[in-house]
Amino acid sequence: MAIEVKIPSVGESVQEAVLTEWFKQDGDVVEKDEPLFVIETDKVTLEVTAEASGTLKIQVQAGETVAVGTVVATIETGGAKPAAEKKPDAAPEEKESRDKAGEAAKPEKAEEKPAPAEKKAPSPEKKAPAPATAPGEYAPAVRRLAAEKGIDLSRIKGTGPGGRITKGDVLLAMEQAPAGVPEECVPPDELGREGEPAEVRKAMSPxxxxxxxxxxxxxxxxxxxxxxxxxxxxxxxxxxxxxxxxxxxxxxxxxxxxxxxxxxxxxxxxxxxxxxxxxxxxxxxxxxxxxxxxxxxxxxxxxxxxxxxxxxxxxxxxxxxxxxxxxxxxxxxxxxxxxxxxxxxxxxxxxxxxxxxxxxxxxxxxxxxxxxxxxxxxxxxxxxxxxxxxxxxxxxxxxxxxxxxxxxxxxxxxxxxxxxxxxxxxxx
Structure with a gap:
């Protein structure tokens, strides 16, 4: 069963709102009454919560202006969690029955590999600010915009909930370092302090x-x-x-x-x-x-x-x-x-x-x-x-x-x- 998530009415004089920020990613499991996103009108800023528990399917990305009553997401209730639980349980049982010796050997090798991976992880963080968002957790709009403009998401510090990278973070990165132009090639008079751009243009909020x-x-x-x-x-x-x-x-x-x-x-x-x-x-x-x-x-x-x-x-x-x-x-x-x-x-x-x-x-x-x-x-x-x-x-x-x-x-x-x-x- 799918429950529609709509932009709520906040007053007769308000006809549209800006969906400024999602607290969840597409496909995330949400609980009832858990905050989903923030809308901003010309008068108020309001958090919208989930009406039921289930899997979130986002239809409208952050930053878009939508009319009151617009469906911006759906919540799939029932069936989503059990399906996810059955697959992991069945796979290990089949492997154990086929080759117990082989399964016993694989975990030992698997445990040896994460150790060097954990040692290597801190090195890029020291060279450049590492995003709090894992590469697979970027919102589709963020990945698409970054790919179009040639922006390296690993060099962006997220300002969203939990350090997530938002579309606004990518747009700001584009202003600071235009796509296709290395930062060191930008003329000095176009940069501010510490390599920042001399001017930053942002749209006014409602x-x-x-x-x-x-x-x-x-x-x-x-x-x-x-x-x-x-x-x-x-x-x-x-x-x-x-x-x-x-x-x-x-x-x-x-x-x-x-x-x-x-x-x-x-x-x-x-x-x-x-x-x-x-x-x-x-x-x-x-x-x-x-x-x-x-x-x-x-x-x-x-x-x-x-x-x-x-x-x-x-x-x-x-x-x-x-x-x-x-x-x-x-x-x-x-x-x-x-x-x-x-x-x-x-x-x-x-x-x-x-x-x-x-x-x-x-x-x-x-x-x-x-x-x-x-x-x-x-x-x-x-x-x-x-x-x-x-x-x-x-x-x-x-x-x-x-x-x-x-x-x-x-x-x-x-x-x-x-x-x-x-x-x-x-x-x-």
Missing amino acids: IRKRIAERLLEAKQNTAMLTTFNDVDMSRAMVLRTQYKDAFKEKHDISLGFMSFFVKACVAALREIPEVNGFVDGSDIVYHNYQHIGVAVGSPRGLVVPVIRHAERLSFAGIEKAIVNYVTKIKENRLELADLEGGTFTISNGGVYGSLLSTPILNMPQSGILGMHRIEKRPVVVDEQIVIRPMMYLALSYDHRIVDGRGAVTFLKRVKELVENPERLLLEV
């Missing part, structure tokens, strides 16, 4: 294309402006240090600074509702709830999962929601629904060391808060110059709906609440 489109759309279709302030993180840091162990013990989650800012933004959005709204044609849509998007960087691009009804969540609830999304992103389990419906966004460039930046709006939202790194700086407190851990904040907003007064008031309110975190708990 997510990267979508990010580019959205950012350009925000710049062209909104009257975006940014206002700045700084916040003294002293009291928030003291509070976090004082209670982080008890917080972790009770809630089984670490206390971070993001929950402080989410709570502060929720309070500020209630006071300045236009920052929590958006322009829809000639109307302004206001929200009486706060769905806070938190920008998270991933290897495939920036994604903004949404913490729904953040106004109802405690510090622990916010931290658990963030950790849950980070885990889903790492495991390629993020769903389209996780990214939709946000009314305001927070982006923390400080985790990468950013001192100051102007975040771009996440349309159709009218506001986005940019956090930055905490840095000790001299500030004046009660007529005295003191050293305090300071953070710059940046609020980008759509000036069509948010006036300067509202934007500045919003950011000032966030500053006041983070600098006095007790007010977040008392809601004053």
Whole structure:
């Protein structure tokens, strides 16, 4: 019985996806719920698992763009394993009955041969990076492309699961050393450091294309402006240090600074509702709830999962929601629904060391808060110059709906609440 493996639907607006990577080879035996491949759309990256156990027959290779619902493989269930088990069992019995002496002699010679083979194996690994993939395990598309372009697969280091060589690895090798042209013959000005090419061209992934489109759309279709302030993180840091162990013990989650800012933004959005709204044609849509998007960087691009009804969540609830999304992103389990419906966004460039930046709006939202790194700086407190851990904040907003007064008031309110975190708990 053959079970079809199809590209799943991840949302009404998504019609096609790129099959970016297979975790299994054609003919491999797979188990139920075992990850088979990764698809990437313009919004999400998702792992697809096996619906049943059996032998995998791949029909669409990695790197191809396919429509939702397309059959990319089949899983042959039943009969595959028993057939494979009978042949090895029958062959040795026939040989033993025919010539026991001959069978006893052959294993001794066979055991002597692998020894020198094992000694020879390390030598090519020292000369050039050896692929983790055995020669017989290359995907058909990889072998075909390598043969057409004259690429030596033994010189390529695989980046796929388990060190397997992917089609992308072969394409990259072609860019670094064009087929038919020895690397030493390439003019020096066409090579970068350590013999690398001066230029590498890669196709944009669907997510990267979508990010580019959205950012350009925000710049062209909104009257975006940014206002700045700084916040003294002293009291928030003291509070976090004082209670982080008890917080972790009770809630089984670490206390971070993001929950402080989410709570502060929720309070500020209630006071300045236009920052929590958006322009829809000639109307302004206001929200009486706060769905806070938190920008998270991933290897495939920036994604903004949404913490729904953040106004109802405690510090622990916010931290658990963030950790849950980070885990889903790492495991390629993020769903389209996780990214939709946000009314305001927070982006923390400080985790990468950013001192100051102007975040771009996440349309159709009218506001986005940019956090930055905490840095000790001299500030004046009660007529005295003191050293305090300071953070710059940046609020980008759509000036069509948010006036300067509202934007500045919003950011000032966030500053006041983070600098006095007790007010977040008392809601004053």
